[in-house]
Amino acid sequence: MAHQPTTATSSSSSDAAPILTVGFEERLSVPRTGLFGVQHLLALTGIWLFPSIIGATLELSAEETGWITQGCFFMTGLITVLQSSRLLRLPIVQGPTAAFMLAIVSSGLAFGLDTAFGSMVVAGLIFALLSLPSRRFGLFGHVARLASDPILFGTLFVIIGAQLAAIGLSGWFGTPGADGFGMPYFLISVVTVLAVVCFTIFGRNTVLRRASIFFGIVVGTVVAALAGQWDLPSLGGASVVGTPELLGFGFDVEFSVVVLMLLAFLQAGTESAGMYQMIGGWGGQRISVERTNRGVFTEVVGTSVGALFGGIGTTSYPENAGIVRMSGIGSRFVTMTAGITAIVLAFLPKVGLFVASLPMPVLAAASTILFGIIAMSGVQMMATVRWDELNMMVAAPAFIVALGTQFLPAEIVDDLPEEVASIVTSPMMVGVILLLVLHLVINYAIRPLLESGSRA
Numbered sequence: 001m002a003h004q005p006t007t008a009t010s011s012s013s014s015d016a017a018p019i020l021t022v023g024f025e026e027r028l029s030v031p032r033t034g035l036f037g038v039q040h041l042l043a044l045t046g047i048w049l050f051p052s053i054i055g056a057t058l059e060l061s062a063e064e065t066g067w068i069t070q071g072c073f074f075m076t077g078l079i080t081v082l083q084s085s086r087l088l089r090l091p092i093v094q095g096p097t098a099a100f101m102l103a104i105v106s107s108g109l110a111f112g113l114d115t116a117f118g119s120m121v122v123a124g125l126i127f128a129l130l131s132l133p134s135r136r137f138g139l140f141g142h143v144a145r146l147a148s149d150p151i152l153f154g155t156l157f158v159i160i161g162a163q164l165a166a167i168g169l170s171g172w173f174g175t176p177g178a179d180g181f182g183m184p185y186f187l188i189s190v191v192t193v194l195a196v197v198c199f200t201i202f203g204r205n206t207v208l209r210r211a212s213i214f215f216g217i218v219v220g221t222v223v224a225a226l227a228g229q230w231d232l233p234s235l236g237g238a239s240v241v242g243t244p245e246l247l248g249f250g251f252d253v254e255f256s257v258v259v260l261m262l263l264a265f266l267q268a269g270t271e272s273a274g275m276y277q278m279i280g281g282w283g284g285q286r287i288s289v290e291r292t293n294r295g296v297f298t299e300v301v302g303t304s305v306g307a308l309f310g311g312i313g314t315t316s317y318p319e320n321a322g323i324v325r326m327s328g329i330g331s332r333f334v335t336m337t338a339g340i341t342a343i344v345l346a347f348l349p350k351v352g353l354f355v356a357s358l359p360m361p362v363l364a365a366a367s368t369i370l371f372g373i374i375a376m377s378g379v380q381m382m383a384t385v386r387w388d389e390l391n392m393m394v395a396a397p398a399f400i401v402a403l404g405t406q407f408l409p410a411e412i413v414d415d416l417p418e419e420v421a422s423i424v425t426s427p428m429m430v431g432v433i434l435l436l437v438l439h440l441v442i443n444y445a446i447r448p449l450l451e452s453g454s455r456a
Helices: 031-043 045-057 062-084 098-111 113-130 140-147 149-174 183-202 213-227 255-282 291-307 318-327 332-346 349-356 359-382 389-407 410-414 416-422 428-454
Strands: 094-096 314-316
Touching: 031 255, 031 318, 031 332, 045 062, 045 094, 045 098, 045 149, 045 213, 045 349, 062 140, 062 314, 062 349, 094 140, 098 113, 098 149, 098 255, 098 359, 098 416, 098 428, 113 255, 113 291, 140 416, 149 183, 149 255, 149 359, 149 389, 149 428, 183 213, 183 359, 213 359, 213 410, 255 291, 255 318, 255 389, 255 428, 291 314, 314 318, 318 389, 410 416, 416 428
Parallel strands: none
Antiparallel strands: 094 314
């Protein structure tokens, strides 16, 4: 779920050869548009997994987890439609990102979901000011060039993947004392993992490969049902049509959580900016700073609105970029259809409730694969780093200190102010702060001094 951004300065000029068979402005037949739109929606891994992870970690009811699922569909659909329309005019598909999911879990445990979602709204409004769609006033397009160094987000993704490991594997065995605990759930988890692996390896360039985690969840759920470890949930109490739950968890703001959400916006926005450049190049276009700011601004404002309904912050999904690249179909009307479909699903409460009730071992197993992919994408990004002593002193302390925060003595943490404790116990939060500070000090202050001294 990571891509190394590149930069461009000219505006949407066709100075690169297009490699797509269907351009951004071309239309397909209605059946093909719908088919490829649904394919994009199935590849949105986070929308099928992250609400349930939040629900299980924070011990939410199925109804509350369903609210988050509805909020994710709404946020995803809203931003995808806007990005595919005249605001960005690119075949971009948005989806929940692990950085926001972790930020919600961390702040939810410390302060409650009212503070998590309320602070996300406030952080989004602040970040929107940094990404005003203007070369003169929009700062994000320039900030992203500094923050997109692979040593930063490569190391951060490894930290996030390692932190998430504690959430995934433990769920393979179920809850002690509950039906299916132990070997039955473990076997279901193994089948789910094998299904994901097989779809990924043997799915070739089809939807089976691009949506391998989704289809792995389907296989695991069927096996759980056949083994008598899962029943179709009773959806009779949910209305057929209903709006996403506005402020279902309340609204509150905490400064430290706002900072955490701002950092999540930085990660998501930088990843999206890189995706704009890459997909724009496939269509023979260079994406200007103003256009980048316009896309990120749309994403941030849409996230702020979606957070009011319990949605998880989004980024532009590389899985969907892969679908565009391999199919050669870059029509923005296809991704717009995916967005419209997501909005429709957001108004069907039974869908959210059904997703929230999927078997725990299936979701835990699928999550484990996803978390491993997140960590390894960070390793892949770091392969481009020149690992001299200075860069080692950026990544190494940040990595080990960030993960070490999970093992701080309880006596020390209990004596800290609540807002401080919420920061120092979050590996992602500590990691991104240390990475930014060390990168600026070592690579932008110390390195130039050393290099100028060696030339003297």
